Amino acid sequence: MTWHRVRSAVAIGAVMVLLAWFWSRGEQFLAANGPTFDEPVHLAAGYSYWTTGSFRLNPEHPPLLKLLWAAPLVFGDRPAYPYDVAAATRDDHWHIGTALLFGSGRAPRALLDPARRVNLTLGCCVALVAGWWAYRYWGSRLAGIAACAFATADPNLLALSCVLTTDVGLTLFGLLACYLLWEYAAAPSRGLLIATGVALGLALGAKFSALAIGAGLGAAGFVYALRGGRLALPGTPTGAPPRRAAIEFAFRLGLIALVTLAATYGFVHFDQWGRGLKFQLTRADHGDGMMYLNGELSRTGWYHYFLVLLPLKVPLGLMVAAALGAGALRRSCASGRWEFLLIPPMVFFALASYSRVDLGVRVVLPVVPFLYTLGAGLACAGCCRCAGRGLLAVCLVWSFVSAVRADPHPIAYFNEIAGGPRGGLRYVADSNVDWGQGLPQLKDYLASHGIGAVYLSYFGTDRPEAYGIRFQPLPTYGRVGAPGGETIPADAPRHVLVVSANNLLGVYLNDRDTFKWLRAREPAAVLGGCIYVFDLTGDEDAVRRVRALSAE
Incomplete structure (x- = not known):
């Protein structure tokens, strides 16, 4: 076996180990977290x-x-x-x-877990595509392994791969479309044209915000053409007018994407896509939810929300590597077709910020995998290659430590700048911290501490009674159907109040100050970063306030 094949086999083995690690952590997530809101x-x-x-x-x-x-x-x-x-x-x-x-x-898990594993498979594919693009872009197996490692160590990718949300599917197909167009720009072929169009169509079939990915691809192609590049259909004569060739290429690519998108609706139901898009464009007219940033609530959001959020949610090891990898990118700007690596995520981020749908890091997840590929460039840091690889190792270890600390509750992950989940709650809320996933942790906590019944203000659509949790209901958001619960006697030996993080901040409650008096109080426990437990036993005034809330 040649040395080239040995290195290839080692690289493939390393990637398989990383994916196995990612999957095993996903299984831990499935066992530890209940159904999220949607x-x-x-x-x-x-x-x-x-x-x-x-x-x-x-x-x-x-x-x-x-x-x-x-x-x-x-x-x-x-x-x-x-x-x-x-x-x-x-x-x-x-x-x-x-x-x-x-x-x-x-059992709910018997229905939910197989579906979640489908999404976990898509998350593994995101890591594979990011790693393969890094290998192809930087021409280094080490870069490919590094990009895959950054992906598998990202708590945000893991969390969103383990719940039924459309963001990981959009991320996969959007990243794949950008990568395939990057390959097509170097060597146009009919196969790459069809594959790129199909990937774009699948992205549009995953989430409506894929339109922003299409806009990013268009902007990247425009800049590539301005710099002397050429996008045309395979076999187009080199003497053909560049503008006309680009228009023909864009039309053919869009047609393939459109046919693929229609196929996801079984063709006969394709009109539903337009209706759904109309709904998303008029979200405010449907009374869409409240958004939270830095202690403020808004129904219209903020243009700077994601500028605040990403530095708090993205692992610092990844951010440092991506920033340093940008320096290595300069070496390949002349011939590396960098437009398709940089411009689509920038356009997507700008349009997401403009939309002000400030519901969490999941909205801009399609931007993050480009950081994996960019950070992997430290493996090829020109004349400072040894120093670059040393820095890459530090950033990877840093990312792995962040991943291990976040498990098995990566939804509530925040980096060192934020100070962890409790620190992050000062800045942002919603699906960044509390998506209604915390009832399994609450069940275990109550059993281990011998607590019979609690006053409960739970945010989410999971069912406390499904876990055998006895509770007296308090003002909440998300419960579907009858409120259920029981009444705790006034002379009960223990008075324990449990509040979801979103309800503690009053994000979706009719009165946002319902639990304001608790925010400065030290909780007895914080479960999974999203469930706050307060022991009110012996505090007669606090017990009266809670019982009054229950009577409202």
Whole structure:
């Protein structure tokens, strides 16, 4: 075996080890975290598409990923679809999702975990594409391994790969489209043209914000042409007018993407894509939720939200490597077709900021994998290659430590600048910290401390009673159906109050100051970064306030 093959085998082995590590941490996540806010809806919508043949449910997101998530149910146990609930609620997806996940007679995890593993597979593919692009761009196996390592060590990628959210699918197909166009610019071929168009179409079938990826690709192609590059259909004569050749190429690419997108709707339901896009463009008219930044609430968001958020949520090892890798990028600017690596994420970030849909780091997740590839450039730092590789090793170890510290609750991950989950809550909330995933931790905490019943203000659509949690309900947000619960006697030996992080800040409550009096109080425990436990035993004034809230 030649030395070249040995190095290739070692590189492949290293990548496989990294992916196995990523998957094992994903399994830890599945065991430790309950359903997040939107997961019952997304799973039920996908299952309804397969079962009813209609795409009416949850039209505000395209169907592709929901179809993939529901496939294990369709080709597995096939639980009964709640037609009675759908008829009684006129296809209310919240009630249908709750009925499917909690009323099918099966354990919720038995339905949810197979779907989550589909998304975890997509997360592994993001790491593979980022690593392969780094290998191809920098011409280094070490760079490819490094990019894959940054990806598998990113708590944000892991968290969003383990829940049913459309962001990882968009990230994968968007990154793939950018990479394939980068390859096409160097060596146009019919196969690459079709593959790029299909990847773009799949991105549009994953999430409507893929339009921003399309805009980024267009901007990258424009800058590439200004710098003397050429984008044209395969076989186009070199003497053909560049502008006309580029227009023909863009038309053919868009047509392939459009056909692919229509296929995700089964062609006959393609009109639903336009309806869903209209919904997203008029979110404010539908009373969309509240957003939180630096102690302020807003229904319209902030243009600078993601500028504040990313430095708090992205691992510092990755940020340092990406910043230093930008220096190595200068060496390849003349011939590396850098436009397709830099411009699409910049355009996506700018449009996401302009949209002011400030719901969490997941909105700009498609930007992050470009940092993996950029940071891997430290492996090829020109005349300072030894120093660059030393810095790369430091950044990778730093990222691995961040990953281990975040497990098995990476949703609430914040880096050292923020000071961890409790520090991060000073700046941002919502799905950055609390997505309703914390009830399994609460169940274990109550059992280990011998606490019978609690006063509970839970944010999310999971069911406390499904875990055997006894509770007296307090003002909350997200509960579907009857409030449930019981009344704790006034003379009970223990008075324990449990509040979700979003409710503690009052993000979605009618009165944002409902729990203001608790914010300066030291909790007895913070579970998974998102569940705050306060022991009020012996504090008669606090107990009276809580019981008064329960009576409202």
